[in-house]
Amino acid sequence: MPRPRSFTQPQIAAAALAVIDGGGLAALSMRAVAGRLGVSTMALYRYVRDRRELEGLIVELMLAGVDTSPPAGGAWQERVAEMARRVRAAIGAHPExxxxxxxxxxxxxxxxxxxxxxxxxxxxxxxxxRARVVALRALTAQIIGAVQLEHLGPLSGPGTDVIAALPEAEFPLMAETARAARSVGADEEFERGLGLLLAGFSPPAPPAAP
Incomplete structure (x- = not known):
C-alpha cells in the first residue's frame, strides 16, 4: 500500500511562494522548498515531478483568488480594465x-x-x-510591466533621485520628468497607462457610406 501523502499541492506551492517572497526568485529550489516543509529533497519529488511543475503550482496559487467571470455592465473598456485590476492585485502581492x-x-x-x-x-x-492578438498581448505586458515597475523599480526612489539630479544641460527632459515622477503614485500610473492602452484598442470605424 502506498504511503499516504502528508502535503497537498497548494501547501507545497505556498511553501515555494514563501521561499520566493523571502529571497527572490533566485532562491527557489527544490531543496529550499523541501527544507521549508521539513522534508528531504527526494521526498518532495513524491508530490511534484520537477521544478517546472512546482512553478506552475506557484502561479496557480497566486491566481487562485482571481475572479475570472466577466464584469457586469459598463463600457467594454471599463470591463477590460476591471479584469486587468484583478490580476494586478493578485500578482502584485508576490512581485518577485x-x-x-x-x-x-x-x-x-x-x-x-x-x-x-x-x-x-x-x-x-x-x-x-490580429487586432485581438495584439490587444491581449499588450494588456498582459502592461499588467506585468506595471507590477514590476511598481515593486522592483518604483517611480519614486533612489533611481528616480539619481535621474532628477542629472545635469540639465545634457538631460533636461529626463531630469524634469524624474522630478515630476515623485508625485505620481503607482495606482495613478497604472490606471492612466491602462487608459492610454485601451484607447488604442478601439476597433476601426466602419467605412463611410458612399
Whole structure:
C-alpha cells in the first residue's frame, strides 16, 4: 500500500511562494522548498515531478483568488480594465514571482480562464483576428510591466533621485520628468497607462457610406 501523502499541492506551492517572497526568485529550489516543509529533497519529488511543475503550482496559487467571470455592465473598456485590476492585485502581492506568470502563461489554467474572459469582452467590442492578438498581448505586458515597475523599480526612489539630479544641460527632459515622477503614485500610473492602452484598442470605424 502506498504511503499516504502528508502535503497537498497548494501547501507545497505556498511553501515555494514563501521561499520566493523571502529571497527572490533566485532562491527557489527544490531543496529550499523541501527544507521549508521539513522534508528531504527526494521526498518532495513524491508530490511534484520537477521544478517546472512546482512553478506552475506557484502561479496557480497566486491566481487562485482571481475572479475570472466577466464584469457586469459598463463600457467594454471599463470591463477590460476591471479584469486587468484583478490580476494586478493578485500578482502584485508576490512581485518577485511575477516572471513565472510569463513563463507559464500558456499552461496556467487560471491565466487561460482570465484570457478567455478578456477575449470575450474584446470580441464583443468588435476586435478579432490580429487586432485581438495584439490587444491581449499588450494588456498582459502592461499588467506585468506595471507590477514590476511598481515593486522592483518604483517611480519614486533612489533611481528616480539619481535621474532628477542629472545635469540639465545634457538631460533636461529626463531630469524634469524624474522630478515630476515623485508625485505620481503607482495606482495613478497604472490606471492612466491602462487608459492610454485601451484607447488604442478601439476597433476601426466602419467605412463611410458612399
Amino acid at each position: 514571482a511575477v516572471p513565472l506568470t510569463m513563463t507559464h502563461r500558456h499552461s496556467s489554467p487560471g491565466l487561460l480562464r482570465w484570457s478567455e474572459t478578456v477575449l470575450g469582452i474584446l470580441t464583443g467590442a468588435g476586435l478579432d483576428g
